[in-house]
Amino acid sequence: MFAGMNAASYSNEYDSIVAAMQGYIEGSRQGRSELMRSAFHPGASFIGYAGGELRQGTQFLFDWIDGNGPAPDIRPRFTSVDILDTIAVVRLEVEGWSGKLAGSGVRMSDLFTLLKTENGWKIVQKAFHWHAAIERE
């Protein structure tokens, strides 16, 4: 938690941020990108290594989620939610990824940055690290 915010307002913002993140989590679990699209700002960016290749653009992410299909056993943990007025950072640790593209038992660390817009908190970037288990597939 960043300084300069009282506990009540932190809790309110926290709940809004986690609610937005649930869209991402549900979309991931069901393998349906339409469930997560509204969590992202239309101008959001996405960059990182997937399967050893540098991938960019939220469309890659959405296509990947749809192509991966259900990942019913994911276990997401919010390891930090930091809020500073109009900006926020969420670190999500997700174990138990599975699916056509993920393989099985894969762990991913995500850093989401969010912006508080007129339409609520929106993800503006997702950065991620696939842990080595992806090599199994």
Add this chain to the structure above:
Amino acid sequence: MVSGSHTVARNRPQRPLESWKQIAAYLDCSERTVRRWEAREGLPIHRREHHKQDKVFAYPHELDSWRRGRTRTPSTPAPTPEPQIHGYLLEHAAITATMHYYIEGARAGDSSLMRPAFHPAATISGYCQGIEYIGSIQLVFDWIDGNGSAPDLKPRFARIEIIESIALVHLEVHGWSGRNAGANAHYSDVFTLLKIDGEWKITHKLFHSHVS
């Protein structure tokens, strides 16, 4: 034959060098190198108080002393950590070095100094004076160049978090000035970085402008 006036000049206390240009000429390098040496290697540069502009000066004898004490070659960009240092600290040093390109460019009002810190596909998000900025990092470069120098910039590393190939840097920056920043402005920046081919590059800058 040595003229009398030459002898007098040699014995006179040395006058300060009054600009980046003069300092660069004295050290026989570019102005950009001088700025980099100041930021990275403690080159003794002084600043005039109560000047809006980036008014710098330096004493030749201090520059000489710095040059004598400097063992690295001029092209060495940053101190190289000892190999036995813990991996986290090695990554921390590399990330900090990347961030200093941003800080130097911001201070000088010269986006060309900070471009090496960014991935070409980097993006920016945030509000500045009620306007939503979401898009290419070029928006930052244009803002920096339009802003001009911000000599009193005081950056503080509030947090550096590293997860294997990705990292987060929270920078609290006080003392912004310039044509776009105004006077004594405060920005909070959250940078996301990705380690690409062994180099840390900023892929996103999220910012919040604190209105005084």
